[in-house]
Amino acid sequence: MPSSTILLCGGGTGGHVYPALAVATAIVGVEEEQGNRGTEEQRGRGTGGQRNRGTEEQGNRGTEEQRGRGTGQGDCGVVLVYVGSVGGMEERIVATESSLPFRALPAAALRGRGPLALARGATTMAAGLVAARSLIRELRPQVILGTGGYVCVPLFLAATLARVPTLIYLPDLVPGLAGRLLARIATKVAVNVAEALPVLGLRPDNPRALVVGYPLRPEFFEQEREACRRTFGFEAPLPVLLVYGGSRGARSINQAIAQLLPDLLARCQIIHVCGREGDETFLHKAAQSLPESLQVRYKLYPYLDGVTTPAMVAAFGAADLAICRSGASTLAELPAAGLPAILVPYPYVHQDENADYLVRYGVAEKVADCAMIGTGPPQEGALFRAVARLLDDQLARQRMAEQSRALSRPDAAHELAGAMFGLAARSGG
Numbered sequence: 001m002p003s004s005t006i007l008l009c010g011g012g013t014g015g016h017v018y019p020a021l022a023v024a025t026a027i028v029g030v031e032e033e034q035g036n037r038g039t040e041e042q043r044g045r046g047t048g049g050q051r052n053r054g055t056e057e058q059g060n061r062g063t064e065e066q067r068g069r070g071t072g073q074g075d076c077g078v079v080l081v082y083v084g085s086v087g088g089m090e091e092r093i094v095a096t097e098s099s100l101p102f103r104a105l106p107a108a109a110l111r112g113r114g115p116l117a118l119a120r121g122a123t124t125m126a127a128g129l130v131a132a133r134s135l136i137r138e139l140r141p142q143v144i145l146g147t148g149g150y151v152c153v154p155l156f157l158a159a160t161l162a163r164v165p166t167l168i169y170l171p172d173l174v175p176g177l178a179g180r181l182l183a184r185i186a187t188k189v190a191v192n193v194a195e196a197l198p199v200l201g202l203r204p205d206n207p208r209a210l211v212v213g214y215p216l217r218p219e220f221f222e223q224e225r226e227a228c229r230r231t232f233g234f235e236a237p238l239p240v241l242l243v244y245g246g247s248r249g250a251r252s253i254n255q256a257i258a259q260l261l262p263d264l265l266a267r268c269q270i271i272h273v274c275g276r277e278g279d280e281t282f283l284h285k286a287a288q289s290l291p292e293s294l295q296v297r298y299k300l301y302p303y304l305d306g307v308t309t310p311a312m313v314a315a316f317g318a319a320d321l322a323i324c325r326s327g328a329s330t331l332a333e334l335p336a337a338g339l340p341a342i343l344v345p346y347p348y349v350h351q352d353e354n355a356d357y358l359v360r361y362g363v364a365e366k367v368a369d370c371a372m373i374g375t376g377p378p379q380e381g382a383l384f385r386a387v388a389r390l391l392d393d394q395l396a397r398q399r400m401a402e403q404s405r406a407l408s409r410p411d412a413a414h415e416l417a418g419a420m421f422g423l424a425a426r427s428g429g
């Protein structure tokens with residue numbers, strides 16, 4: 001496919017960004033395999049997928065040399081451009097963790113807390129549609145991949161008007177409102193697991209439907225446990241617990257951990273990724289009130305990006321057990337790392353279905369947000385009881401890890417890249 005332009009679009013939260021970056025890396029890989037070399041001019045325009053995320057041995061901060069390796073920048077004839085929303089967290093992730101050029105569109109939620117919010121949302125979306133139409137006229141893409149979030153709506157509408165083929169990837173068991181809308185207008189609809197298709201009104205034999213798994217950063221499959229542990233400065237032979245609340249952090253989980261900190265640190269070491277919303281302050285204070293011998297077991301970060309901090313993949317590699325929300329990424333990242341988990345679904349979106357899927361396969365346990373601490377002493381709440389039981393039962397963890405690995409589909413990014421090339425070929429790219 002000589003000199004094609006592909007747009008990747010997803011935003012609002014991290015879960016809509018990382019799958020697109022993984023597909024970008026795979027597209028560059030497929031292009032290079034096919035020996036389809038770009039011209040000097042195309043190279044300058046930027047083609048990269050994800051930067052390399054390393055462990056301690058690899059320097060961990062991403063040297064210039066490593067960044068070059070992970071991006072695929074240089075010899076690829078495809079031009080990839082990331083399209084996100086104005087002011088969304090995707091701009092920062094794309095700038096830090098990839099070398100893709102970034103373009104922003106106005107976008108807002110399609111439902112509001114009243115008629116005024118709804119009207120404001122509709123106005124922003126109308127502005128987004130105008131901007132998307134002019135972006136498509138300027139960049140003339142052969143195909144567009146959407147990975148979710150409201151920003152895909154104006155871009156997909158503009159693509160439909162301009163007859164540019166689109167592929168929407170929806171990773172959740174039950175996709176949100178924007179996802180369901182996009183599934184109606186996209187040329188192809190890809191999902192993580194077949195169970196998601198009926199919700200979208202699609203049968204598995206529908207030629208528009210693809211079941212591909214979840215496109216992951218390749219580094220999830222490559223981590224070496226001891227190196228990952230050293231990355232976080234852990235030396236004790238105690239188990240490592242990874243706590244995170246999705247890409248934004250989860251206040252209720254952070255508050256529960258603050259209460260349980262002394263009891264947890266008596267049994268394990270913790271990597272806690274608390275989100276950028278300011279919870280770091282009270283967690284830091286809770287840790288400082290502990291004896292020095294326990295404090296060294298607690299590693300607190302607002303976010304792990306693999307460039308300014310250690311990488312999220314290294315945290316997965318270091319851990320024996322996770323406590324986390326059940327965003328769609330957990331359906332693939334936990335299996336790829338073979339990491340047993342206690343899932344605490346975010347109550348206001350469809351995360352229960354994702355958690356139930358993993359629980360059904362025996363690779364995770366579920367604790368309701370409101371049951372984490374309960375009404376009595378925090379140690380008697382459902383969260384601490386589950387953590388203590390699993391930390392004490394290495395065999396159970398091993399069994400969960402093995403069953404978890406069996407769910408892994410490492411070829412998802414590659415499959416989606418192939419589907420994108422197929423659509424681009426149809427559009428004459």
Ligand SMILES: CC(=O)N[C@H]1[C@@H](OP(=O)(O)OP(=O)(O)OC[C@H]2O[C@@H](n3ccc(=O)[nH]c3=O)[C@H](O)[C@@H]2O)O[C@H](CO)[C@@H](O)[C@@H]1O
Binds near residue numbers: 016247273330333
């Ligand atoms: C509150 C909300 O609406 N959540 C939704 C949002 O979650 P959210 O954006 O949190 O999505 P996920 O939990 O699926 O993914 C988070 C991603 O961020 C990465 N990560 C996270 C923290 C960090 O410090 N570094 C890092 O790299 C994780 O490894 C993962 O790849 O999108 C998901 C995908 O549609 C949905 O399933 C969730 O229901």
